[in-house]
Amino acid sequence: xxxxxxxxxxxxxxxxxxxxxxxxxxxxxxxxxxxxxxxxxxxxxxxxxxxxxxxxxxxxxxxxxxxxxxxxxxxxxxxxxxxxxxxxxxxxxxxxxxxxxxxxxxxxxxxxxxxxxxxxxxxxxxxxxxxxxxxxxxxxxxxxxxxxxxxxxxxxxxxxxxxxxxxxxxxxxxxxxxxxxxxxxxxxxxxxxxxxxxxxxxxxxxxxxxxxxxxxxxxxxxxxxxxxxxxxxxxxxxxxxxxxxxxxxxxxxxxxxxxxxxxxxxxxxxxxxxxxxxxxxxxxxxxxxxx
Amino acid sequence: xxxxxxxxxxxxxxxxxxxxxxxxxxxxxxxxxxxxxxxxxxxxxxxxxxxxxxxxxxxxxxxxxxxxxxxxxxxxxxxxxxxxxxxxxxxxxxxxxxxxxxxxxxxxxxxxxxxxxxxxxxxxxxxxxxxxxxxxxxxxxxxxxxxxxxxxxxxxxxxxxxxxxxxxxxxxxxxxxxxxxxxxxxxxxxxxxxxxxxxxxxxxxxxxxxxxxxxxxxxxxxxxxxxxxxxxxxxxxxxxxxxxxxxxxxxxxxxxxxxxxxxxxxxxxxxxxxxxxxxxxxxxxxxxxxxxxxxxxxxxxxxxxxxxxxxxxxxxxxxxxxxxxxxxxxxxxxxxxxxxxxxxxxxxxxxxxxxxxxxxxxxxxxxxxxxxxxxxxxxxxxxxxxxxxxxxxxxxxxxxxxxxxxxxxxxxxxxxxxxxxxxxxxxxxxxxxxxxxxxxxxxxxxxxxxxxxxxxxxxxxxxxxxxxxxxxxxxxxxxxxx
Numbered sequence: 196x197x198x199x200x201x202x203x204x205x206x207x208x209x210x211x212x213x214x215x216x217x218x219x220x221x222x223x224x225x226x227x228x229x230x231x232x233x234x235x236x237x238x239x240x241x242x243x244x245x246x247x248x249x250x251x252x253x254x255x256x257x258x259x260x261x262x263x264x265x266x267x268x269x270x271x272x273x274x275x276x277x278x279x280x281x282x283x284x285x286x287x288x289x290x291x292x293x294x295x296x297x298x299x300x301x302x303x304x305x306x307x308x309x310x311x312x313x314x315x316x317x318x319x320x321x322x323x324x325x326x327x328x329x330x331x332x333x334x335x336x337x338x339x340x341x342x343x344x345x346x347x348x349x350x351x352x353x354x355x356x357x358x359x360x361x362x363x364x365x366x367x368x369x370x371x372x373x374x375x376x377x378x379x380x381x382x383x384x385x386x387x388x389x390x391x392x393x394x395x396x397x398x399x400x401x402x403x404x405x406x407x408x409x410x411x412x413x414x415x416x417x418x419x420x421x422x423x424x425x426x427x428x429x430x431x432x433x434x435x436x437x438x439x440x441x442x443x444x445x446x447x448x449x450x451x452x453x454x455x456x457x458x459x460x461x462x463x464x465x466x467x468x469x470x471x472x473x474x475x476x477x478x479x480x481x482x483x484x485x486x
Numbered sequence: 487x488x489x490x491x492x493x494x495x496x497x498x499x500x501x502x503x504x505x506x507x508x509x510x511x512x513x514x515x516x517x518x519x520x521x522x523x524x525x526x527x528x529x530x531x532x533x534x535x536x537x538x539x540x541x542x543x544x545x546x547x548x549x550x551x552x553x554x555x556x557x558x559x560x561x562x563x564x565x566x567x568x569x570x571x572x573x574x575x576x577x578x579x580x581x582x583x584x585x586x587x588x589x590x591x592x593x594x595x596x597x598x599x600x601x602x603x604x605x606x607x608x609x610x611x612x613x614x615x616x617x618x619x620x621x622x623x624x625x626x627x628x629x630x631x632x633x634x635x636x637x638x639x640x641x642x643x644x645x646x647x648x649x650x651x652x653x654x655x656x657x658x659x660x661x662x663x664x665x666x667x668x669x670x671x672x673x674x675x676x677x678x679x680x681x682x683x684x685x686x687x688x689x690x691x692x693x694x695x696x697x698x699x700x701x702x703x704x705x706x707x708x709x710x711x712x713x714x715x716x717x718x719x720x721x722x723x724x725x726x727x728x729x730x731x732x733x734x735x736x737x738x739x740x741x742x743x744x745x746x747x748x749x750x751x752x753x754x755x756x757x758x759x760x761x762x763x764x765x766x767x768x769x770x771x772x773x774x775x776x777x778x779x780x781x782x783x784x785x786x787x788x789x790x791x792x793x794x795x796x797x798x799x800x801x802x803x804x805x806x807x808x809x810x811x812x813x814x815x816x817x818x819x820x821x822x823x824x825x826x827x828x829x830x831x832x833x834x835x836x837x838x839x840x841x842x843x844x845x846x847x848x849x850x851x852x853x854x855x856x857x858x859x860x861x862x863x864x865x866x867x868x869x870x871x872x873x874x875x876x877x878x879x880x881x882x883x884x885x886x887x888x889x890x891x892x893x894x895x896x897x898x899x900x901x902x903x904x905x906x907x908x909x910x911x912x913x914x915x916x917x918x919x920x921x922x923x924x925x926x927x928x929x930x931x932x933x934x935x936x937x938x939x940x941x942x943x944x945x946x947x948x949x950x951x952x953x954x955x956x957x958x959x960x961x962x963x964x965x966x967x968x
Contacts, residue, residue, distance in 0.1 A: 319958075321942075321956060321957055321958070323938065323940040323941045323942070323956050324940050325936075325938035325940055325941050326615065326938055326940075327936065327938065329933065329936060331938065331940075331941050333941070333942050333956065333958060336922075338946075418947075432737055432738050435737045435738075436734060436737055439730050439733045439734055440730075441902065441947070441948060442726075442729075442730070442733070442745070442747075442947065442948045442950065442951065444951055461634075461966065468927065468946050469927065469942050469944070469953050469958050470921075470926070470927060470928070470929065471927065471928050471929070471941055471942050471943065471956075472921050472928075472929045472930075472931060473928070473929070473930045473931060473933055473936050473941070474917065474931040474932060474933070475932055475933050
């Protein structure tokens with residue numbers, strides 16, 4: 196007899212059940228029952244944000260090279276387990292070709308963003324030639340904790356395309372997974388858990404967007420939001436309004452993430468602040484020095 | 487403590503150079519148009535409460551006409567012009583501003599109350615330089631964003647504050663025009679005159695009609711601008727409360743938004759700091775422009791081991807601060823911008839006393855007419871005190887102490903704002919360590935309140951989003967196709 200997997204949440208590097216003890220039935224595209232997923236609660240969101248905040252400092256303090264290698268490690272782990280993901284998608288009703296394409300794009304996107312980790316800074320930093328005797332430079336810094344409403348049209352490529360550019364820049368995330376197709380995202384967390392991504396950097400909840408999104412959008416310790424489009428757009432506008440209370444930086448993503456072009460440095464820099472630092476320069480020997 | 491007699495012979499700047507009309511209309515589509523509202527309001531000199539001029543009170547109809555004019559100029563002229571040609575107009579504007587710099591400086595001081603030394607040496611030169619700087623970007627946008635195919639947004643609605651009227655106009659209009667947008671600008675109601683002078687400069691520069699439109703008025707005029715359906719961009723500098731209202735009004739629209747809002751910036755003095763320089767830095771951080779500065783260093787954190795020495799030196803230094811007529815070249819602190827703002831500041835000073843903090847103000851005589859406030863220090867301030875948490879926007883400094891760097895990072899970051907921070911120490915590694923930890927868009931190390939067109943400015947958290955200045959400032963007025 197087959198051993199069925201229990202799909203849980205992913206918070207702080209662990210797989211807890213929702214504190215609410217609730218679940219909902221996830222079905223395949225054809226309507227066949229697949230599994231019960233956690234129907235996460237608002238309390239789960241608050242726990243996840245707390246954990247994400249705690250993880251942020253150490254993650255942001257890691258060297259960019261280190262983050263690069265960790266994201267590359269995700270690609271390695273996903274490659275090794277791609278059969279599992281393709282099977283999971285095909286059980287969910289996707290054709291083999293489509294499932295295969297989705298997972299290969301996911302791996303490619305991991306490799307793509309792994310490579311950005313220690314490069315985007317050089318492209319958006321600047322040393323500014325101020326008209327006074329100061330050394331002045333601008334560099335990017337992560338925003339902090341980012342709330343993500345994952346793409347609701349794809350099981351995994353949207354999810355990955357949203358979270359990788361955010362975490363590669365040193366942010367941590369709390370993600371509301373695709374509500375109808377949450378299983379791949381939760382399975383992907385098993386990859387994260389074995390890829391040296393520190394616990395708390397990525398936290399994933401499954402459940403009702405209508406129930407959870409307002410709590411995530413209004414949480415005062417969330418710094419930014421990445422919002423995918425959903426069928427119920429007024430809910431997204433409501434989230435944008437709630438986000439104003441502490442001026443979360445909010446990005447509305449309208450991309451088709453299956454598209455090769457739905458990647459780029461701007462997906463990273465949209466979740467970076469620019470900090471400018473000034474320091475006086477002492478003028479020695481008229482400022483020119485001696486050759 | 488010595489209380490020397492600092493009475494100086496007045497050294498008054500002449501106002502003869504300023505040519506003001508008794509009444510100003512709206513500058514729309516390259517012409518001066520009477521407001522559809524039919525209303526005008528007086529603008530005052532806060533230094534003596536005299537009326538300087540009457541200016542038009544724009545309403546929704548006026549705003550809509552201005553946006554139409556800007557749209558027409560965008561479609562028919564500005565979007566078709568090469569970047570190089572746009573740049574030439576901006577260079578020309580910068581040059582005419584330089585030629586009129588004395589008149590602009592005196593007018594800025596008359597209308598806003600800031601010391602003539604500051605408007606002459608800081609506001610006006612920086613405003614001119616901002617146009618000169620962005621002029622040069624107009625034909626280099628593709629190089630600024632390689633592979634991203636930058637293009638203009640269209641028509642921008644811009645709302646500026648009263649603390650740096652012409653400089654904030656420059657921060658808004660120069661990058662917008664360089665990127666190929668046309669604009670409708672609503673200046674603050676108490677300080678519209680240099681914006682109207684700027685409109686005259688646009689006329690003299692023969693800038694195509696409708697590229698720059700100036701609609702004067704009060705808050706409801708600004709709200710009308712934000713509500714206009716045909717804008718592609720809103721840029722606002724002002725209070726966090728108003729910024730949030732504007733943000734809300736933009737949701738569900740295609741308007742791109744940048745907000746530069748309030749602050750409660752920490753200025754941190756470590757025990758190894760050069761103390762005399764740090765004291766001057768503290769003074770400049772909080773009393774520059776009467777403290778009407780969004781990035782003012784209004785929360786001072788002094789390491790405990792040197793706190794009594796620093797506070798003693800600050801009190802001594804305060805005795806020699808000259809508060810008085812802004813036109814007097816001796817003046818350090820001029821007039822508070824408006825009666826309303828003076829009342830706000832006085833409310834906070836009273837609140838500080840209620841909260842149990844200890845106040846220090848120097849003994850000095852304030853002019854009998856006009857709106858003035860003594861430079862004010864508060865010691866024994868609790869971290870939770872409202873005077874240490876809320877933006878006062880006046881010459882009021884709260885002083886707190888700390889023992890460890892961890893403690894001061896936590897205290898400094900414990901604010902909904904994140905605009906700027908100051909760090910004073912001779913230890914280079916410590917400067918980098920602290921500036922990385924401080925959640926602020928600008929960090930001044932061993933200096934404070936320095937600004938430059940090439941240097942991006944803007945906040946973290948509730949101090950707003952987007953940057954103004956430098957290459958980063960261009961993105962606020964561009965869209966990218968990739």
